[in-house]
Structures are given as structure tokens and as C-alpha cells.
Amino acid sequence: xxxxxxxxxxxxxxxxxxxxxxxxxxxxxxxxxxxxxxxxxxxxxxxxxxxxxxxxxxxxxxxxxxxxxxxxxxxxxxxxxxxxxxxxxxxxxxxxxxxxxxxxxxxxxxxxxxxxxxxxxxxxxxxxxxxxxxxxxxxxxxxxxxxxxxxxxxxxxxxxxxxxxxxxxxxxxxxxxxxxxxxxxxxxxxxxxxxxxxxxxxxxxxxxxxxxxxxxxxxxxxxxxxxxxxxxxxxxxxxxxxxxxxxxxxxxxxxxxxxxxxxxxxxxxxxxxxxxxxxxxxxxxxxxxxxxxxxxxxxxxxxxxxxxxxxxxxxxxxxxxxxxxxxxxxxxxxxxxxxxxxxxxxxxxxxxxxxxxxxxxxxxxxxxxxxxxxxxxxxxxxxxxxxxxxxxxxxxxxxxxxxxxxxxxxxxxxxxxxxxxxxxxxxxxxxxxxxxxxxxxxxxxxxxxxxxxxxxxxxxxxxxxxxxxxxxxxxxxxxxxxxxxxxxxxxxxxxxxxxx
Numbered sequence: 001x002x003x004x005x006x007x008x009x010x011x012x013x014x015x016x017x018x019x020x021x022x023x024x025x026x027x028x029x030x031x032x033x034x035x036x037x038x039x040x041x042x043x044x045x046x047x048x049x050x051x052x053x054x055x056x057x058x059x060x061x062x063x064x065x066x067x068x069x070x071x072x073x074x075x076x077x078x079x080x081x082x083x084x085x086x087x088x089x090x091x092x093x094x095x096x097x098x099x100x101x102x103x104x105x106x107x108x109x110x111x112x113x114x115x116x117x118x119x120x121x122x123x124x125x126x127x128x129x130x131x132x133x134x135x136x137x138x139x140x141x142x143x144x145x146x147x148x149x150x151x152x153x154x155x156x157x158x159x160x161x162x163x164x165x166x167x168x169x170x171x172x173x174x175x176x177x178x179x180x181x182x183x184x185x186x187x188x189x190x191x192x193x194x195x196x197x198x199x200x201x202x203x204x205x206x207x208x209x210x211x212x213x214x215x216x217x218x219x220x221x222x223x224x225x226x227x228x229x230x231x232x233x234x235x236x237x238x239x240x241x242x243x244x245x246x247x248x249x250x251x252x253x254x255x256x257x258x259x260x261x262x263x264x265x266x267x268x269x270x271x272x273x274x275x276x277x278x279x280x281x282x283x284x285x286x287x288x289x290x291x292x293x294x295x296x297x298x299x300x301x302x303x304x305x306x307x308x309x310x311x312x313x314x315x316x317x318x319x320x321x322x323x324x325x326x327x328x329x330x331x332x333x334x335x336x337x338x339x340x341x342x343x344x345x346x347x348x349x350x351x352x353x354x355x356x357x358x359x360x361x362x363x364x365x366x367x368x369x370x371x372x373x374x375x376x377x378x379x380x381x382x383x384x385x386x387x388x389x390x391x392x393x394x395x396x397x398x399x400x401x402x403x404x405x406x407x408x409x410x411x412x413x414x415x416x417x418x419x420x421x422x423x424x425x426x427x428x429x430x431x432x433x434x435x436x437x438x439x440x441x442x443x444x445x446x447x448x449x450x451x452x453x454x455x456x457x458x459x460x461x462x463x464x465x466x467x468x469x470x471x472x473x474x475x476x477x478x479x480x481x482x483x484x485x486x487x488x489x490x491x492x493x494x495x496x497x498x499x500x
Contacts, residue, residue, distance in 0.1 A: 089119040093147075096122050099154050102147055105191040115140035117305045121279075126151060130278040130300035132293045134285045139305055142184055142249075145279045146191050149173065149245040152277045153197060153220060156244045166218030168242040169200070172270075173223045174263065176253040178203040178376060179383070183405060184249070185223045197221060204228040205376030212237055226254075226262035233266070243270045244277065251282040251289045260292070273298040283422060314432040316439045319452075319463040324445045326473060327415060328359050333472035334441060335365060340411035342386070345395040346427050348416040348448070356395045356415055358479035370396040398423050406430060414442035417451040421458035424451075 091114045093106045106112075114122065117135045124131055125148035135141045149171045159167040173188075175181040185201040192199070200214045202224030211228070215237045222229065222238070232238060246267075254260055270276060278297040282289045285302070293300055322330050331345070345360075347353045350371045360367035368382050368391050385391040387406055398418065409431045418424050424442075431438025442463065444452050456462055 088113050088115055091119040093118075097126055098147060099151055099195075101154070101194040101196070102150055102191065104194040106143075106147070108193055109143070109187075109190050111143065117141050117303065118144045120303045120305075121145075122148060124301050124303075125277065125279065128152075128277060130273070130297045131303055132280045132282075132285065132290070132297065132300040133303040133305070134283070135281055135303075135305045141281050142187050143191060145173070145247045145249070145281065146184070146188050148277065148279065149221060149247060150188075150192050150195055150197055152245045154195065157242070159218070159220070160242050162218070162239070164216075166216055166238075167220075168239050169219050169222045170242055171221035171245040171247075172229075172240070172243055172266075173221065173247040173249065174226055174229070174254075174266070175223070175249045176225065176257050176259060178205065178225055178379075180250065181224050182380070188221065188223060192221075199223060202228050202232065203376075204231075206380075226259045226266065230262055230265060233269070240266065240269045241271065246270065246276055246278050248280045248282075248292075251280050251292065252284050252286060255286075255288055260288075263292070264296075267296045314437040315428050316437070317428065317461075317463050318439065318441045319444055319465045320441070320468050321444050321449070321465065322468050324447055326468070327443050327445060328356070329473045329476055330443065330468060331356065331413060331415060332359070332363050332365075332476050333474050334413070335360075336474065337472065338411060338439070340439075341392070342389070342406075342409050343393050343411040343413060344406075344409055344427075344430050345393065345413040345415050346418070347395065347397060348418065350397060352416065353395050353397055359476060360393060360395070362477045362479045365393055366391065367393040367395050370394050372397060398427070408436070410438055412438065412440045414440070417442055417444055417448040417455065419448075419451060421451070421455050424455045425459065 093111060093114060094103055096114075098106070117133060117139045118141075121131045121133055121141075121144050125144070133141060133144075153170045156170065159170070161167050173181075173184060175184060181201065181203050185199060188199055197220040198218070200211070200219035200222045202211050202215070202222055204225060204227050212232060215222075215232055219238075233240065248254065248263065254263055273296055278300065280289070280293045280297065280300065285304070320330060335343075345356055345367075347356060350369075350373060353369050353371050357367045357369045368385075370379060370382055374382070382391065382394070383406075386394050395415075398420075412428050412431045414424070414427060418427065428438075428440035431440060452463075
């Protein structure tokens, strides 16, 4: 009689358990998603909450348009009904009770009527109630929280002199990227130009000593990124115990970039939530963003601004299915055909950015690279040259997809489809601004085509496909140095030597 040993029985038992667990996991995954699912989108949450993440129309702040009367929704202590972000309301800034010196700044900015996010959030904020807003760049949220912050400080406690000199900040605005912080600071200079409030722009990569001196002299409002702010705080350059207003902008991006521990560090050193005005804005109010809000805010009111369409109506979207080896030729062929006035080309890696720039420059197009490893001073100079028209083509990673307001961008090229569906919308939102039209052209190669299904599901539309014809694949001049392996060998593992 053959009997199994205890060890053999244990191995069989463990194998059966592992197999059943794997089988259950895959079955539940197939049932839940019905196919491949993007890592960055919780579709169950989207269906349950009536598309809270579909705030995608990149309309500039207070763009002149046909006025529409807003829906008369009742404001509760916990929620405000979602509204359409495509309209300018009939609510005037001078009817909200803002300080006169702030209204002067509003006039300087050319604003008269509120956008929906401003019309819904400002009345609550001016009454001292916290707000958690779901809104994208271009909906007017920056002006909303800047005016609320400045109004709160002007009506609050006066400056408190420090023993070491200067005075403690009374407001702080945290942004995930340097570019967004710079843009917020520029808007603050305009809106607060008559307020007498001093601003401190604090971010890494440049002007360390200069920023330190600004903080030592005292500022009313700090605008910046978490890392450099924490650096100065730990050196006791400033304190946070007098903060009266706090803003977390693009909170979802804070999580993506790994800043959440830094944010919590700063929040724990400020006065209690009920002793300050708290504002949080995010493209998606995910569970982790909501958790942060309700942990460090005082029963915030929820304001959701939903667009009728995830992407701007005046953006013409096109898609080309092309192999990785032909993407460079297709890009140059499209440049010759479309002759873009001002274009941004997006790639997923810094290596590919360098590759595309070198090929464009070798074929008669002046292009510059914008990625995370470019020095901050050079990056700002490049952005300035691009805005002024000195540079007409920028090849960038997603560092340029948020927080930048570049006028007259006629074309956006997705050389690589992004991994993140929201990044696709942010990318193509760089064109068709200020009422203009624009084109967004994407390449679907064998390496990134897997993102296409989730992108089309997210924007709720099939992207029109154009054929790749021979005239779109011209002969191109190679760069003086060989970078051709950068695209073909991106994902190939290195061969290990078999020798000793």
C-alpha cells in the first residue's frame, strides 16, 4: 500500500490552495473590469459618483463667453451640487463682498464675472467655511483661492513680528510642481497688486540664498513646493504657527509625486483646522484625497465642476498607428505637412525627448527639450522663449503638461501615448486655449498602444484614425551622433557577457 509522506501531503495542499487563490483572483478581476484596465483610473468609482473625474475642459480663467444663468443649487454644510464648467456665470466679483483693494486687482486682471468654480466656492470661503473643490487648470480655481486667501488675511490678525526679525507668514499655498508655483505667484502679483501683502515664491533648484533672505525678511503668503519649504522650515527660517489660510492645489498630483508625507509634516505644524481657512483643489477627489481633506480640514464643503466633454470641443484629435522605428519619420512628415505655428511634442522619457530634439534640429526645425533634469533657470528661460515665440517647438515630458499657460499653441503631438489617461487630457489641453482651435496628434506604437483603450474610454470617444501614407514618411537626416538605438533598444535588456 502506497502512502504519501507528510511532506508530500503538505506540498499538495499548499499547491491546491495557491491555485484556487490565483483562480479566484483572475476571475474577480475579469468580472470587475471586463478587460484591460488602466492603473490610474478607478472605473467603479467613476460610475458610482457620476463622473467626478471628468473635469477636463481647459477653458482659460474668465474667458469671455456667452453668459449663462447658473443653476440655483442650495449650499449644504457638506456638499455642493456639481455644475458645468463651460459657462461664465452672471455673478459679479463686486457682489461677493471682497475687499475693495482686491477688487482693484480683479479689474487689473480683466475679470468681471465669476466662473462656476468661483461662483460656488467664493461665497462659502468668504464666510470662513472650508472648501474641497474638484476642478482642473483653466476653470478659474487659482483666482478663487487667491482671493479667498488674501481676503482672509486682510480681515484677520495683523502681522506678528518675530524675535529674530521679519514677521511670520499668514497664508501658505502648496503646489506639486515649480511651474505651477510660478504661475500661481504671477496671478497673485496681479490680483494682490493693491493689497500691500508680500509674497514669497519658494521652490527647489534655484535661488536658495535669495529665497532664504526673502523669508527672513518676512512674507505674508508663501507660495511654493513642499520640499524647499520644509528645508527652510527645519532651519527655523520661518514659522507656521500664525497661518490663517491654507491651499493645497492639485492634491492628486501631490500623491502621484510622493509629496504626501511632506504635506502632512507641514499641516501638523500649523494651527488646528478650525483656526484657519482650508482650501483643497484636485482633478480627482479620490479616496486618498478625501481622506487627507477630512483629516486636516474643518468639515469642508464639496464643490464639483463637471465639463460637458472631457476634452475641449475645438481640439481636433487624430491618431496614427505606426511602428516605433517609423515614429521619427512620421513626426517630421507631419511637421512638413501641417507647418505648426507653435507645437509641443510629448514623450514619456527624457531619453526619447533628447532623441526627438536631435532629429528635429537635424532636419531644419529648431526644437528645445523640457524635462525634469533641465536646470530650473534654463527651464524658465526656455518657457519664456516659447511664450515669446523665440522657440516654436518644445519637446517635453509630462513636467510641462500641468500648470503652464502658453498662448497660441497650434499643435500637440503625443510622440508616446501616456500611461495615465488624465495626462492625455492635460497634454492636449495645451492647445485650443482662449477660444482658439488646435490639433492633437497621437502616435500609437507597439510599445504604448495598450494605453489607447483606457484613454478612449476616459474621454468617452473614439479618436479618429488616419492612415500612414508614403508621403508622411520622408527620408530624414540623422543627427551627427548616433542616437538611433534610443528608440529601438529602449526596452531591450542588456546582454550579459558569458566570459569570466
